[in-house]
Amino acid sequence: MDVVQIFLACLASFGRMLIAYIISFIVAIAVGILMARRRYAEALLLPVLDILQSIPILGFFPIAIAIFLALLPKNIGLELAAIFLISTSLLWNMIFGVYSSVKSLEPEVLTMASIYKMRAFSRLAYIYIPVARAAIAANSIISWAGGWFFLTSAEVIGWGSEEHRLFGIGSLIMDFYSSGSSAEFYTAIAMLFAFIMVSYILIFNPAVNTATQQRMLPAFGKVFHYIYKLISALWELVISIGIKIESKRAFLYTIILTIPVAAPATFSMSTATNLSMGYQFLYEFAENFLLSLGRVALVILTSLTLAIGIAYLALVKKWGSPIALIGEVLASIPAIIWWPLLSPLIHSLPWLVSFIVFLQGSLWYSFFNVMLFGVPKIRADVLDLAEVYRVRGANYFRYILIPSLIPSIASGTLSAWGGAWNATIVAEYFESSGKVVDLGGVGAMLCKYTYRGSYDYVLYTVLLWALMIAIFNKALWSRVFKLVERAFVVE
């Protein structure tokens, strides 16, 4: 057994994840701030991003292939395609985190900035970016886990008869499973676990603890400390240069507007215009969509219940720290592991394995939203009230815990909704060395069309998918959020 190979594979995947993370970080700051400060950007991007976050990574294959694989030499193109795909798993909630932080700035702070004639760069450096720090940190954890979850989908880009595999832990685990090398299989999983846990304990948890000035997540060591010093020093340098330039010139404004939002839109539009969709396809889609919808609904209800239960344990029993770490590691387990791991159940209870995979793709959004955004913000006086009047058990849930957590429950459920839809591609369809598990649903549909290389049908599926999500967001979620805002936001 070649442990070195496994280690190197972990390193390779880790490197890809890191680059994707840094790119997503920068884009999230740029786009989030733009959306919060400019009405037109907000009006345009908010609904678009909402939809994009519910489109699974496979939906972005056409773009990845059309841009990176077609235009660049194979090796570079493949790596960039993988990094691009990974970014689509990381990006959206980070953007929303930045956006809502900047939006919630006290208006007087902006008045203050106007009075002291702070221009764009100073505002960016002293106001917008600092205020978003905590949200970026917390969302980074959620994103990091999400990235690992879909890692294999980015490392094994299958398109019809072509299959491009990148050297990495995701594809390696797949290989071990299909060749039946169980010792290697379990070793690889164990090493992946270790890598992930280390990345949390040494880097992400200290980062969040520092940014939120709390001690909730288990952290260790000085690695982050040095990274932080380095980045701070660089940042100070950037600020001083930026402000000097800005004060000397009348107007200096740099917008890093990226995301090829326009690209997939125009791509899809142009192909969609040669539609001859046919009644049959629509029927197939509708059938599968309803099937998936039922599953998604069940999954998010379960996620919700579990998340509240876990929050209770964290709050009342004070198990917050270990729960958070366990959650982080479990959330990062790549989806691809579950089917092989639970293979004895594939024949007898495939729907159970499917359910577990679904949960793994969505529970954590509810969990982290509640744990990182909800629990720390519960008003101390409400908890004191519960103590003084000995509110316990069911009453505690009904009158104290749930009402206090409602805003984070709502946003967590919305993210879980997106996560569940994303997870359909790994929960409804699984294929390895001849074995195929096909449970129907839109995720399975998308997988089949992708692996068959049917560009058109992939596009149609994604378009209809996006349309349905848009309808649901408008009809259901905006109402939910309006209600939450009216009834539960404290001020």
Add this chain to the structure above:
Amino acid sequence: MQHLISLVNIVKSFGEKGKKLKVIDGVSLDVDEEFLVILGPSGCGKTTLLKIIAGVEKPDEGAIKIRSNTTYGFVFQSPTLLPWLTVLDNVALPLMAKGVSKGIAREKASKYLSLVGLHGFEDFYPHELSGGMKQRVNIARALVVEPTVLLMDEPFSQLDPLTAEALRAEILDLWLSGVTTVKAIVMVTHNVEEAVLMADRIVILTPRPAKIVKIIEVKLPRPRDRRAKEFQDIVDKVYEYVS
């Protein structure tokens, strides 16, 4: 001599077409080197007027004439400090944003923090300070740009009575002793006694939309005694005009 600030027939409304709310309805005012207080009930538009003077809001109609080289410091109703900066950096912020080097900005910030009595608190964060201390930081920040005009928006309304009284005395001290570059103070308040205590002239506004009812001169020598008859007489006179 030209006035420091001249407002001519300022009109301001808020809202979109259809739901316009007229806030200021033709206000003309001259500000010289004095302590001017703008008095009116809550919601009458006084803060908006102050922001128009500061140049942060633009009037719909009317003109503003300002003597050249006039700079502003603004003391907000709430401290409006950035939670991620230390007290020192919060005060230094207006200078740093203008491109002044960090070292000089911090030096000046330190000087003004001492002036407001917060020497030794430079490295604290806002959440570690009491309300009164935060408001002092707010004041130091307004002074650090060495303004010629100090604008204050109900600066004591969010403080408890004891702290408010202490801060009023400190502001008057700073004003009268001439240690700052401030030539004029324009303060907005809804507290009649506070106005009579501090002002050279009181501009009384109507409820929304704001118009000037009366401008009352307060010629009492400072320090002023609230219980003195002359003081009470002026308070009564002001109340007559405040509807």
